[in-house]
Amino acid sequence: MAATALVLAACAPSPSADIAQRRASFDEPLPPMRAFGTPRSSASVRTNTQLAGDFLDLTFMLESGRELPRLTRFEGEITVGLRGSADATLQRDLSRLLTRLQREAGIPIRSAREGEEPSIVVEVLPRKELQRAVPQAACFVVPRVSGWSEFRRQRRSETVDWTTLETRERASVFLPGDVSPQEARDCLHEEIAQALGPLNDLYRLPDSVFNDDNFHTVLTGFDMLMLRVYYDDALSNGMSKAEVAAALPGILARLNPGGQRSGPTPTPPTPRIWIEAIEDALGPRGNMVQRRVAAERAVDLARAAGWRDTRMAFSLYALGRLSLSREPELALAAFIEAAEIYRRLPDTQIQAAHVAMQLAAxxxxxxxxxxxxxxxxxxxxxxxxxxxxxxxxxxxxxxxxALALQGRTAEARAERTEALGWARYGFGADDVVWARATEIAALAPGPSDR
Known part of the structure; x- marks a missing residue:
């Protein structure tokens, strides 16, 4: 990529729908929704020493920082039941996920038969109803209950406290039905994975859904390995952190022989002050100025810590996004630096793609x-x-x-048609799809802008 091209782009209007004036005219019907085929997940590139540390941090702590005293998991065959207004796309996505969990994580899991009480209930609800009970949650999982009604009765009790579990016998996943197919699928992957195994999220993980940066939306090779370890015969319910730590080297040597090598030292824990800065920057509270200041604070903290990993790049990415409308030059500089970091790391291709989208705009x-x-x-x-x-x-x-600007009209039309098919899955409602297409079309300069 030419650096001069990016510098020149800084002088162009900021790629934001807020300032786009030109609007494309779309009058053709939307093409059929596209769907992904055979999953292709890559193995983790980290060493088994690193993976052992990741497993312990994911397994023995909640996102809130509370410690979990023991390992808990399901025993025997696990069944999953779908309730509520689930459409055919969600049912297909659940089936694909269960197949992946069987094949890649070795977990004995299947769909519940009619009349069978599921181990894990997946209940689809209107988003407003879900968020009345748990504000700001896109979706969530709770233990020991079988469905929404039971959760509502028990939500303020120890019944749904993960720290009190001795074993996992029942759990419920709650997700919104009035969202795009992709958003519903993303909830399925993360929440069912947490129902089965790790309950924590770690910002340092580059290739996992167990990370609040939300770059990964379906379970990765790393995630499947963590779940395979979780259900290995060498582990059992009730084991302490020390007991699990003692068993991990042998488990990982057997399950991940490619990780038996030396490598970089484990990444130090992420300080709470940086997490709070990122949450302030990307959360719903505060105005745009306050959020941008929080992103700048996250960048400053990452630089002071000497990080050149995903946390530094994510700080820059957040700053870039929050600077687009008012300081496009700052946004561009932040995106370029983030891209350099992500491209240098071995397992951050999807993060680099998110930044590339910003640079392409x-x-x-x-x-x-x-x-x-x-x-x-x-x-x-x-x-x-x-x-x-x-x-x-x-x-x-x-x-x-871009193809249309080059005069390659037929290629542009074919590309746009395929893109709209994917947009139907990614964005959902027709008006949202057309709004996205219009925003992208508005980025391209018109004849008077060239």
Whole structure:
């Protein structure tokens, strides 16, 4: 990618729907929704020493910072039942997930038969109803209850306290039904994984859904390995952290022989002050100025700590997003630095693709079609592997606009049609799909802008 192209793009209008004035005219019907085929997950590149530390931190702590005294898991066959207004797409996604858990994690899990009481209930609810009970939660999982009604009765009791568990026998996953198919699927993956195994999220993990940065939306090779370890015969309910730590080297040597090598020292814990800065920057509270200040604080803390890992890059990514509308030059600089970090690391291809989308918006706004196409084509393999249809469709729409600017009309039309098919899965409702397409079309300069 040419650095001069990116510098020139900084002079173009910020890639934000807030300032886009030109609107495309779309009058053709939407194509059929596209769907992903055979999953393609890559193995983790970290050493078994690193993986052991990750497993312990994921397993013996909650996201709140509370410690868990013992390992708990399901025993025997696990069944999953779907309740509520689940459409055919969600049912297909659940079936694909259960198949992956069987094959990749070795977990004896299947769909519950009619009349059978499931081990894990997946209940679909209106988003407003879900958030009345748990504000700001897109979806969540709780132990020891079988469905929404029981949860409502027990939600203020120790029944749904993970720290009091001795073993896992029942759990319920609650997710919204009035969201895009991709958002519902993402909830399925993370919440069923937590129902089965680790309950913590770690910002340092580059290749996992167990990370609040939300770059990964379906279970990765790392996640499947963590779940396979969780259900290994060498572990059992009630084991302490010390007992699990003693068993992990042998388990990982057997399950992940490629990780039996030396490597970098384990990443130090993430300080709470940085997590709070990131949460302030990306959370719902505070105005835009306050959130941007929080992102700047996260960048400063990461620099002071000497980080050159995903946490440094994510701080920059957050700052870039929050600076787009008012300080596009700062946003571009932050995205370029984040891209450099992500490209240097061995397991951050999907993160690099998210940043590339931001950079492609700048280059498209500047009419730099070759740079836009290059950024998109570099990113697509990782995006397809990660099964992120929203990002895939956005990148393809950008490439379609760049192709149209080059006069390659037929290619642009075919690209846009495929992109709209993915957008139906990634964004859901027709009006949301068309709004996204219109925003992307508005980035491309019109004849008077060239």
């Amino acid at each position: 700048f280059s498209l706004s500047a009419g730099q079609t070759a740079a836009t196409i290059g950024l998109v084509e570099e990113s697509l393999p990782a995006v397809r592997e990660a099964e992120n249809a929203a990002l895939l469709s956005t990148l393809m729409m950008m490439r379609a606009e």
